[in-house]
Amino acid sequence: ELKVEQNPLFLSMQEGKNYTIYCNYSTTSDRLYWYRQDPGKSLESLFVLLSNGAVKQEGRLMASLDTKARLSTLHITAAVHDLSATYFCAVVSGAGSYQLTFGKGTKLSVIP
């Protein structure tokens, strides 16, 4: 059974600081997704990482994937209040699958 673990689950950080959210998964997978969810809202797609060593950046967020370590990171640079949200990573169950298995999410609060 595929397990996806995120840490930390809660993160409070000051504006301007850097931090990293970690996503570990238990079995081989060839696709990893990062989503953002604001309270009471839907999931907004941030990144899809498809290969070992993949790195994608959008604004203050950068995601990377190490398939050998079964680890993805979401790095936040110089956080701003607007980044406050819950961030989920999700992994597909196997080759040819489209079923996403989600982590529990990291609730990020950026304090002015």
Added chain:
Amino acid sequence: EPEVTQTPSHQVTQMGQEVILRCVPISNHLYFYWYRQILGQKVEFLVSFYNNEISEKSEIFDDQFSVERPDGSNFTLKIRSTKLEDSAMYFCASSEGIGTAGRRVYEQYFGPGTRLTVT
């Protein structure tokens, strides 16, 4: 920008009643999904649908659940006899499947969700 839409936004029903949740996926997408999120918990996969049939389903998706694409645009999730534990936010999602030049496009776009409350 095209988006996934869902109706209703909130549905309240009594235990044992049937409910149908509706979704309109993005028009050129080929793969459709239902997920659910119990309040404060993680998102859970229910089912994926491609070429007019179920391609994958989870253990949650038992005989009480069914999906249908009744026409060229709608994608529905039916819960036959709702239980209290079915109360959750239900999200529909879609993905393109095959992009330009035959390149697979895996990104899944989520709709705004239907909050189902079973009393």
